[in-house]
Amino acid sequence: MNIQTQSKSAVDPIKLEKLAEVAVKVGLQLQHGQDLIITAPIAALPLVRLITKHAYMAGAGLVTTFYADEVTTLARYAHAPDDSFDKASGWLYEGMARAFAGGAARLAIAGDNPMLLADQDPAKVARANKANSMAYKPALEKISNFDINWNIVSYPNPSWAKVVFPELPEEEAVFKLAEAIFAASRVDLADPVAAWAAHNTTLRSRSDWLNGERFEALHFTGPGTDLRVGLADGHEWHGGASTAKNGITCNPNIPTEEVFTTPHALKVEGHVSSTKPLSHQGTLIDEIQVRFEAGRIVEAKASKGEAVLNKVLDTDDGARRLGEVALVPHSSPISKSGVLFYNTLFDENASCHIALGQCYSKCFLDGASLSQEQITAQGGNSSLIHIDWMIGSDKVDIDGIKPDGSKVPVMRKGEWA
Amino acid sequence: MNIQTQSKSAVDPIKLEKLAEVAVKVGLQLQHGQDLIITAPIAALPLVRLITKHAYMAGAGLVTTFYADEVTTLARYAHAPDDSFDKASGWLYEGMARAFAGGAARLAIAGDNPMLLADQDPAKVARANKANSMAYKPALEKISNFDINWNIVSYPNPSWAKVVFPELPEEEAVFKLAEAIFAASRVDLADPVAAWAAHNTTLRSRSDWLNGERFEALHFTGPGTDLRVGLADGHEWHGGASTAKNGITCNPNIPTEEVFTTPHALKVEGHVSSTKPLSHQGTLIDEIQVRFEAGRIVEAKASKGEAVLNKVLDTDDGARRLGEVALVPHSSPISKSGVLFYNTLFDENASCHIALGQCYSKCFLDGASLSQEQITAQGGNSSLIHIDWMIGSDKVDIDGIKPDGSKVPVMRKGEWA
Numbered sequence: 001m002n003i004q005t006q007s008k009s010a011v012d013p014i015k016l017e018k019l020a021e022v023a024v025k026v027g028l029q030l031q032h033g034q035d036l037i038i039t040a041p042i043a044a045l046p047l048v049r050l051i052t053k054h055a056y057m058a059g060a061g062l063v064t065t066f067y068a069d070e071v072t073t074l075a076r077y078a079h080a081p082d083d084s085f086d087k088a089s090g091w092l093y094e095g096m097a098r099a100f101a102g103g104a105a106r107l108a109i110a111g112d113n114p115m116l117l118a119d120q121d122p123a124k125v126a127r128a129n130k131a132n133s134m135a136y137k138p139a140l141e142k143i144s145n146f147d148i149n150w151n152i153v154s155y156p157n158p159s160w161a162k163v164v165f166p167e168l169p170e171e172e173a174v175f176k177l178a179e180a181i182f183a184a185s186r187v188d189l190a191d192p193v194a195a196w197a198a199h200n201t202t203l204r205s206r207s208d209w210l211n212g213e214r215f216e217a218l219h220f221t222g223p224g225t226d227l228r229v230g231l232a233d234g235h236e237w238h239g240g241a242s243t244a245k246n247g248i249t250c251n252p253n254i255p256t257e258e259v260f261t262t263p264h265a266l267k268v269e270g271h272v273s274s275t276k277p278l279s280h281q282g283t284l285i286d287e288i289q290v291r292f293e294a295g296r297i298v299e300a301k302a303s304k305g306e307a308v309l310n311k312v313l314d315t316d317d318g319a320r321r322l323g324e325v326a327l328v329p330h331s332s333p334i335s336k337s338g339v340l341f342y343n344t345l346f347d348e349n350a351s352c353h354i355a356l357g358q359c360y361s362k363c364f365l366d367g368a369s370l371s372q373e374q375i376t377a378q379g380g381n382s383s384l385i386h387i388d389w390m391i392g393s394d395k396v397d398i399d400g401i402k403p404d405g406s407k408v409p410v411m412r413k414g415e416w417a
Numbered sequence: 418m419n420i421q422t423q424s425k426s427a428v429d430p431i432k433l434e435k436l437a438e439v440a441v442k443v444g445l446q447l448q449h450g451q452d453l454i455i456t457a458p459i460a461a462l463p464l465v466r467l468i469t470k471h472a473y474m475a476g477a478g479l480v481t482t483f484y485a486d487e488v489t490t491l492a493r494y495a496h497a498p499d500d501s502f503d504k505a506s507g508w509l510y511e512g513m514a515r516a517f518a519g520g521a522a523r524l525a526i527a528g529d530n531p532m533l534l535a536d537q538d539p540a541k542v543a544r545a546n547k548a549n550s551m552a553y554k555p556a557l558e559k560i561s562n563f564d565i566n567w568n569i570v571s572y573p574n575p576s577w578a579k580v581v582f583p584e585l586p587e588e589e590a591v592f593k594l595a596e597a598i599f600a601a602s603r604v605d606l607a608d609p610v611a612a613w614a615a616h617n618t619t620l621r622s623r624s625d626w627l628n629g630e631r632f633e634a635l636h637f638t639g640p641g642t643d644l645r646v647g648l649a650d651g652h653e654w655h656g657g658a659s660t661a662k663n664g665i666t667c668n669p670n671i672p673t674e675e676v677f678t679t680p681h682a683l684k685v686e687g688h689v690s691s692t693k694p695l696s697h698q699g700t701l702i703d704e705i706q707v708r709f710e711a712g713r714i715v716e717a718k719a720s721k722g723e724a725v726l727n728k729v730l731d732t733d734d735g736a737r738r739l740g741e742v743a744l745v746p747h748s749s750p751i752s753k754s755g756v757l758f759y760n761t762l763f764d765e766n767a768s769c770h771i772a773l774g775q776c777y778s779k780c781f782l783d784g785a786s787l788s789q790e791q792i793t794a795q796g797g798n799s800s801l802i803h804i805d806w807m808i809g810s811d812k813v814d815i816d817g818i819k820p821d822g823s824k825v826p827v828m829r830k831g832e833w834a
Binding site: 064067 | 449452459462466469470473474476477478479480481482483484486489492493496497498500501505506508511512513515516519521
């Protein structure tokens with residue numbers, strides 16, 4: 001083979017192989033004979049190869065990887081005709097949806113340069129994203145509805161590492177990002193599989209408590225934030241491992257520190273400020289301030305990326321409403337690392353957050369048996385998008401509000417109360 | 418980006434970019450707004466990036482590339498359970514077929530290690546190939562029937578270069594293979610696009626002569642060869658540029674030196690010996706000797722790879738019959754280079770050849786309007802496979818046989834008579 005990473009020596013090969021093993025055994029719980037579809041940046045080739053090996057060792061039927069390449073993405077923005085930006089590979093996503101319906105599992109490797117499209121025309125970025133979201137919908141629904149076992153892990157691409165550690169030489173930046181990914185993914189421990197079992201138990205105890213309280217709403221207060229997030233009727237809190245409709249218990253996000261549920265799409269009131277920058281498909285959106293009325297964002301500002309934010313909100317009606325609310329203590333390992341990853345998979349696990357757009361049907365009691373109409377009637381939101389952004393910090397308090405109006409402290413100064 | 422080729426300096430970047438330009442402008446004649454699907458070995462990333470750039474410059478709608486990786490292919494053979502080898506990514510090929518039906522063009526980059534699977538269990542190789550051929554059929558039919566414009570070009574992968582030049586250090590082997598590819602693809606010339614126009618004119622004059630003669634059969638004689646190849650009723654010779662059913666004139670093979678037509682599936686008699694090794698999906702098959710009766714191979718031997726050859730012949734009934742016969746002078750530039758490429762795209766253009774399996778419907782008069790039943794009735798063969806192998810040399814003579822039994826010299830000692 002004639003491909004190597006410039007930073008090969010910067011990434012600990014033993015921890016990288018443990019990450020591959022955790023992705024297959026914990027993240028996916030891949031079953032004998034089950035096919036696997038991987039999507040990955042082409043720079044993550046070393047991790048793809050290890051995951052493929054461990055998948056076959058676990059009895060995978062067929063592993064098929066689809067690679068994205070930052071260079072060809074930029075070539076499109078540099079050279080393609082204008083009408084290219086309303087196109088997407090629908091044939092590919094429809095095929096993936098059919099493969100998922102046929103029993104295949106899904107693994108995504110994250111690690112793209114979060115600033116890749118920062119210098120491109122925001123209108124073109126928004127059009128390309130919208131076209132892609134629409135084309136991806138048949139496949140995304142099978143993932144977000146947990147029809148199948150799925151997982152996301154990360155690879156320390158140099159282009160990403162340079163954004164996270166701009167002051168360091170590339171090799172050192174890759175090393176530091178790799179170590180941060182390995183620690184957050186618990187593969188720096190002697191027995192990562194056992195560590196994940198223990199962590200899942202902790203997250204389960206948090207969601208069990210919240211499910212027992214049956215709050216009607218959560219009230220967030222802090223600097224620039226006074227937000228009442230109504231919870232969907234019959235909502236259910238989840239965290240850590242999840243059992244998909246195919247019966248397989250997977251850990252969809254590695255890392256994960258959150259417990260989360262479905263807000264009521266029509267019952268969010270007040271204003272909220274983001275506490276960390278949001279990296280959305282190549283554009284950084286920072287210092288978001290939005291105001292909700294009857295669940296809908298009626299005003300949105302940002303100090304950076306405001307145009308992209310407003311394009312995102314215009315994707316469809318559901319893009320202005322919430323599909324997720326999640327609680328993460330400020331003392332989470334990722335928060336304590338002090339690293340801003342510019343990547344939602346990590347940054348959302350450093351902070352309480354909310355998500356614009358599509359809700360998870362599994363965040364309802366007996367969610368698997370609910371029709372789309374029932375989910376909507378209970379307050380579940382629908383959208384082409386699902387974008388998490390961070391609203392927690394050590395200055396934010398959260399109260400749970402019971403149906404009788406009484407308040408129960410949930411978090412104080414960012415920690416469980 | 419963190420990927421580079423070890424052999425970057427060994428491949429002339431100017432000629433590589435000319436190859437990308439020739440692939441887009443001559444090979445595909447890509448149209449404004451037309452989507453493009455590329456398949457490539459991951460080692461060919463530098464060429465994929467240049468082709469993507471030139472495709473967008475030519476007005477491509479969306480370019481989507483699917484990469485194969487030799488390392489993960491070998492991981493499957495090393496670790497996958499036995500039932501894996503009857504699986505294929507049908508969802509992907511069906512998706513490609515839909516994309517072609519929707520107007521997308523197709524570009525394949527060749528360059529895999531021809532010996533990749535030489536040490537693997539031939540039964541598993543055959544099963545995996547058969548499963549893949551069956552899954553690929555909906556997409557392959559749109560290509561072999563020329564529904565769309567399509568093209569194959571090559572990239573000098575180090576793993577391939579080491580097979581072609583085993584005695585050289587890798588960098589030198591890659592350089593020599595790259596230069597051989599560039600010369601055969603006419604991108605070492607000042608104006609490759611004009612050179613291809615002139616070459617297409619020459620090939621057209623050969624096929625026009627053969628079409629005027631309307632031979633009933635060709636008779637090959639030489640060492641180990643005495644073969645009468647009946648031609649299909651209403652056959653038509655082609656060579657060089659072809660106009661696909663979508664109206665676009667493309668050069669499907671780069672390089673190409675052949676003129677070719679459809680034999681009659683039931684009218685091939687005698688015996689024939691291969692004159693160059695055949696590299697078939699990772700296995701080398703050498704010194705093939707087969708005997709035909711009534712169009713069907715009834716006996717097949719090979720000094721190497723005989724087990725794989727016989728598995729291939731057992732793919733389906735059409736795999737034992739011919740789908741193509743092609744004439745190439747022994748003095749063709751590729752033959753004169755003296756390089757054995759272990760790659761059909763090149764080696765078939767050094768020598769007259771025949772192909773087992775599927776015929777091309779366009780190699781019939783008015784072929785685009787013929788039904789499958791009509792093609793079969795006129796002698797066109799059907800199969801999951803289409804595998805070319807070389808039977809020409811400077812010791813082989815060919816006569817054209819007219820319906821009245823008279824003979825016309827076509828080639829003498831491997832040259833046009």
